[in-house]
Amino acid sequence: MLPLRGLGAFLLILWTFLALPAFGVDRLSLIGWGLVAATLFVCAARPAIVERARTALLAIPPRTFLVAAAVVAALVSYLLVSGPMRDRPISIDATVYLLQARALSHGHLGMPIPEPRQLFGGRFLFEGPDGHLYGVFPPGFPLFLAPFVALGAPLLVGPVLAAALVFAQGLLGRAVEGRVGFATRFAILLSLPSFARAVETADLLSHAFVAVLGTVAIALAIEARTRPTTARLLLLGAAVGWALIARLLDGVVIAVLVAVVLRGRVLLPILTILPFLTFLAFAQKAATGSFTVPTQTLYFARSDFPATCHRLGFGVDVGCAVEHGDERNAFGPDGYTATDALRIVRERASALGGDLFGFAPVALLAFARAVRRGERRDVLLASAVVAFTLAYGLFYYGNAPIFGARHLFPVAALFWLLAARAVEEPLHPRLLGLPLAVLVAAAFAATPRWLWSGRQVYGAAGARVDVRSVIEKNQLQRGLIVTDDELSWIAAFDPYRDGPERIVVRFDRSGLKDLRRAHPGLPVHNVLEGDVLQTAQLPVPPPGLLLELERAWPSFVRPSGVGTRVVNTKGCCKVESSGERALFVFAAKPGDSFAIPFTTPRAEKLSLRVDGLVAPDYGTWSISVDGRALPPWEGYAADVAARKGEAVTVDLAAGLHTLTFRCTGKRAESRGYLGAFDALVGTP
DSSP: OOHHHHHHHHHHHHHHHGGGGOOOOOOOHHHHHHHHHHHHHHHHHHHHHHHHHHHHHHHHHHHHHHHHHHHHHHHHHHHHHHHHTSOOOOSSSHHHHHHHHHHHTOOSSSSOOOOGGGGGGTEEEOOTTSSSSSESSOSSHHHHHHHHHHHTGGGGHHHHHHHHHHHHHHHHHHHHHHSOOOOHHHHHHHTTOOHHHHHHHTTTHHHHHHHHHHHHHHHHHHHHHHEEEOHHHHHHHHHHHHHHHHHHHHHHHHHHHHHHHHHTTHHHHHHHHHHHHHHHHHHHHHHHHHSOOOOOHHHHHHHSSSSSTSSSSSSSOOOOTTTHHHHHHHHHHTBBOOOHHHHHHHHHHHHHHHHSSGGGGGGGGGGHHHTOOOOOHHHHHHHHHHHHHHGGGGGGOOOOOOTTSSSGGGHHHHHHHHHHHHHHHHHHHTTTHHHHHHHHHHHHHHEEEHHHHHHHHHHHHOOOHHHHHHHHHTTTSSSSEEESSHHHHHHHHOHHHHHHTTEEEEOOSSHHHHHHHHHHOOEEEETTTTTEEEOOOOOOEEEEEEEGGGGGTTTTTTEEEEEEEEEEEEHOOOOOOGGGEEEEEEEHHHHHEEEEEEEEESSSSEEEEEEEEEETBOOOEEEETTEEEEEEOOOOOOEEEEEEOOOEEEEEEEEEEEEEEEOOOOOOSEEEEEEEEEEEEOOO
């Protein structure tokens, strides 16, 4: 027992160091401490209050309590979905998960791409080797989401996960306590006011899904130590396997924790882990062309810089210059180091206490019982919380304000139960009211968090439009259905369902000329803010080609040694360009290149040219289409300006082509090898 108490003390000290920034003194924390003190005083003066509350809580039959709590949790998640979220996903992650789930609901791993394909790219999406569009995320959560999509109710997942988490908490409490006793019930009550719990379930994010799987897996592992039944071990393996293919790092940490608890009884769990890993391997093969290359690895190698920027671990190549530019800049010239990891871990740990308990100091209670009693199960759960937190030091990206420390949410149920067990047996009779004091402080502190975060969610939802709802409401059977919001387009994209006559696409500020050339008979339906529909039968553009090069980013660009991103030419340089945007190429040197596949609807003899920007630090680039050279691009100029390239006549066949740029050097006056390319323009 003494070594376990020592380990508990070490974990308490370590967590205090990690979460110390959350324990500052401000008006909210002073009020929180005041509420704790006042509640303790009242309970000490009237101990009958505590006894009655405890008796009432324990008098409820376990099953009734869990069902009632699950209903409340589901209702809270539903109110967030139908209220501030306005019945639509609010984050880029959620919309991509939705797209991946839509593909699975049709029995496929990727989405077919309408022609011309260069208009159908987006963030966190990339073209696979089979020409289909794939999402960046592992397939585990989309696999769970797919049946809800098939039923036409994807956002029902939020309330379902919220309820499932309550039952997972009950299972964990039974494994630790031997019953659904006071600590389990109090842990569930403590969790219900948490805004993090509501938003993590509501917005189609995988963190809450893994929280359910991880909690179930650890609970079953604890029970399997004394009752290792075949059914329990197989179910345990399925939970671990599904967690692995939903969030790879989370799943690995959960698998290690479970293996430690099981002490070698891993053969049966492996049998049910293997089918999930097989599914992951085939999903990766379809998306990346390799059984072993993760989708995120390929996506960030194409879309960001350096090519390995999204990998786990340390080094100057860690941290993505485009997706997470601020984080990468904060690392300095030595790259992502252990010092940076410690800073980000402390940021997450500091946020987690407020996320889960409202009043951050309550988080310290989670380690109190492990120190005081040294019971193996408390020390195990506390170790799991700390191990999970430290493991995420291998991943450099920090916290999003709305979602808080979402990367650590999978250990939420463990944290809540540890805190509940700590207040179950106070150190002194005058502290008998500690559970009630903690609950009062947590509920109070959750209120401003709900108000602030609720406003943030409402604002984010205001930028979304529900394209599919507009299609159904207006019975749109054919047409180009256009939205200006990328996330709304991703959430609505479904070529399997729409077919060739109804095409959902994102507006590209150049009039979608190539798409209208390819589909001249289709009307254009604009879905505007507030789900307002505008319909127009626009004239077909004259023959030709207008390939907006920035539309190829990130889904279709094939970089070799360079970084690419979209730049607003008005915002950055006060320069007019086609579509107001251009493809900016950075980190280039002689010999580096990038390629853009594109399709043309019909064969034409065109006068082709590339338009772009020139500047004092731009280089010289060669350009070719299907290996045929176009005039080279000279990017140097004394001032930033737009420039039209020299044209050359090309017989362009209908179908797939490849536009290739290669850095060949720079003029002596130029300060660099950068480039900014606007459009490939073809006129008859």
